Amino acid sequence: MSETSTISEADERALLDSIDRWLEKKVAPVAAKFEQADEYPTELVQDMCELGLMGALIDPKYGGLGLPALTYARIVARVSEEWMSLTGVFNSHVMMGLIVQKFGTEAQKEHWLPTFATGEMRGGLALTEPDAGTDLQGIRTTARRSGNDKYVLNGAKLWITNSIEGDVLAVLAKTDPEAQPRHRGMSMFIVPTRDKATGGDMPGVMRGRKLPKLGYRGVDTGEIAFDDCPVDAALSLVGGEEGKGFLMATGGLEVGRVNVAARGVGIARRALKEAVAYAQVRQTMGKPIAQHQAIQLMLGEMAAKTRAAELMVEDAARAYDRGGRVDMEAGMAKWFATETAFQVATDSMRIHGAYGYSKEFPIERLYRDAPLLMIGEGTNEMQRIIIARQLIARNPV
Numbered sequence: 014m015s016e017t018s019t020i021s022e023a024d025e026r027a028l029l030d031s032i033d034r035w036l037e038k039k040v041a042p043v044a045a046k047f048e049q050a051d052e053y054p055t056e057l058v059q060d061m062c063e064l065g066l067m068g069a070l071i072d073p074k075y076g077g078l079g080l081p082a083l084t085y086a087r088i089v090a091r092v093s094e095e096w097m098s099l100t101g102v103f104n105s106h107v108m109m110g111l112i113v114q115k116f117g118t119e120a121q122k123e124h125w126l127p128t129f130a131t132g133e134m135r136g137g138l139a140l141t142e143p144d145a146g147t148d149l150q151g152i153r154t155t156a157r158r159s160g161n162d163k164y165v166l167n168g169a170k171l172w173i174t175n176s177i178e179g180d181v182l183a184v185l186a187k188t189d190p191e192a193q194p195r196h197r198g199m200s201m202f203i204v205p206t207r208d209k210a211t212g213g214d215m216p217g218v219m220r221g222r223k224l225p226k227l228g229y230r231g232v233d234t235g236e237i238a239f240d241d242c243p244v245d246a247a248l249s250l251v252g253g254e255e256g257k258g259f260l261m262a263t264g265g266l267e268v269g270r271v272n273v274a275a276r277g278v279g280i281a282r283r284a285l286k287e288a289v290a291y292a293q294v295r296q297t298m299g300k301p302i303a304q305h306q307a308i309q310l311m312l313g314e315m316a317a318k319t320r321a322a323e324l325m326v327e328d329a330a331r332a333y334d335r336g337g338r339v340d341m342e343a344g345m346a347k348w349f350a351t352e353t354a355f356q357v358a359t360d361s362m363r364i365h366g367a368y369g370y371s372k373e374f375p376i377e378r379l380y381r382d383a384p385l386l387m388i389g390e391g392t393n394e395m396q397r398i399i400i401a402r403q404l405i406a407r408n409p410v
C-alpha cells in the first residue's frame with residue numbers, strides 16, 4: 014500500500030458489494046462443511062485471488078489493488094462474519110507482500126510483488142518457532158552467508174499459516190546469532206518453499222504437518238524446517254541489508270494488528286446478529302426470550318461493545334492511512350475488538366442455550382475462532398504493555 018492510497022466511495026461500495034455477493038453465494042453454503050472437515054478450501058482461495066484480495070494492499074504499479082487500510086479492514090470484517098479462516102489465507106500473504114513493498118529493494122519489488130498480487134505465489138510470515146513466540150529475539154533459525162550471492166538457512170518454524178499450501182514465506186532468521194542487542198543480528202528473507210514445477214519442497218525445505226486446531230480450521234497452520242536451504246542473496250534478503258529483520262517483523266506492520274481487530278469485529282457482529290434473531294423466536298414462559306430482562310442486559314452490552322470495536326478499528330485504520338507509527342491505536346483496537354469478539358461469542362452461545370453448543374449452528378464456530386485473536390499478532394497481554402509504553406512515550410513529563 015502506498016502512503017497515499019485512496020478509493021472513492023463509489024468504488025469502495027462496488028468492491029464491498031462484490032465481496033458480499035461472493036460471501037453469500039459461494040462461502041455461506043460451504044463454510045461449515047470445510048471448517049468441520051478442516052479441509053483447505055481450494056476453490057474459495059482461487060476466488061479470492063480473482064477478487065484481488067491477495068494484492069489488496071499492494072501498489073497498483075505492481076498489479077495490486079492498492080487499497081487503504083480502512084477499506085481493507087472493512088473487507089476483513091465482512092469475510093470474518095462469514096468464515097474467519099479465509100482472512101488468514103489472504104492476510105498472512107498480504108503481510109508478506111507488505112514487507113517486500115515497505116522494505117524491499119526495487120529489484121525485489123519487481124520480482125516478487127506482481128506474483129504476490131495475483132496469488133500465483135502465495136505464502137505468509139514465518140516468525141514463530143517451537144521455543145520463541147512473543148520473545149521473537151530468541152529465535153534460533155540462522156541464515157549464513159555462502160559465497161557472494163547466497164545465504165543458507167537452518168532452523169525450524171512452527172505455527173506458520175499458509176506454510177503447507179503456500180509457495181513462499183517471509184522468514185525471520187539470525188544472520189549474527191551473537192549480536193547484542195539481539196535484534197541487531199536478525200534479518201528477513203523471502204524464501205520459496207515449493208518447487209512450482211514438481212509441487213514438491215524446494216531444496217533444503219521440509220514442509221511438515223498441518224497442525225490440528227481448536228478453531229481457524231480449513232486454513233493450514235503448520236510446521237516447516239530448513240536444512241541447509243540455499244536462497245539467492247539479492248532476491249531474498251529483504252532490503253539487501255542484514256540486521257533489519259526485527260523491525261520488519263514487529264514495526265511498521267501495524268496493519269496486521271488492525272486486520273486481527275477487524276476479524277474480531279466480524280466475529281462479534283455475526284454473533285450479535287445471530288443472538289438478536291434467535292432471541293426473538295425462542296420462547297420461554299410464554300414469551301420470546303428477547304423480552305426477558307436477563308437477555309436484554311446481555312444484548313445491550315453485546316451491541317454497545319460491538320459498535321465500540323467497529324469504531325476503534327476504523328479509527329486505527331484511518332490513523333494508519335494518514336501515515337506514521339500507530340502502535341497505540343492498532344494495539345487498542347486489537348485488544349478491545351478481540352476481547353469483545355470472545356465475550357460476544359460466549360454471550361451469544363448462552364442466549365442460544367443448547368443450540369449454541371450444536372455444530373448445526375454457527376455460534377460454536379465463532380466461539381472456537383475467537384480465542385486465536387487474543388494470541389496472534391502479539392498477544393493481548395503484550396498489546397496492553399505496548400499501549401502503556403506508547404502512552405508514556407507520547408506524554409513525557
Ligand SMILES: Cc1cc2nc3c(=O)[nH]c(=O)nc-3n(C[C@H](O)[C@H](O)[C@H](O)COP(=O)(O)OP(=O)(O)OC[C@H]3O[C@@H](n4cnc5c(N)ncnc54)[C@H](O)[C@@H]3O)c2cc1C
Nearest residue numbers: 138139140141145146147148172173174234389390392394
Ligand atoms: C492458529 C495460529 C496461527 C498462527 N500463525 C502464525 C503465523 O502465520 N506466523 C507466525 O510467525 N506465527 C504464527 N502464530 C504464532 C503466534 O504468533 C504466537 O503463538 C504468538 O506470538 C504467541 O507466542 P507463543 O505461542 O510462543 O506464546 P508465549 O510467547 O510463550 O506466551 C505465553 C504467555 O505468556 C505471555 N507473555 C509472554 N511474554 C510476556 C511478557 N514479556 N510480558 C507479559 N506477558 C508475556 C503471553 O502473553 C502469553 O499469555 C500462530 C498461532 C496460532 C495459534
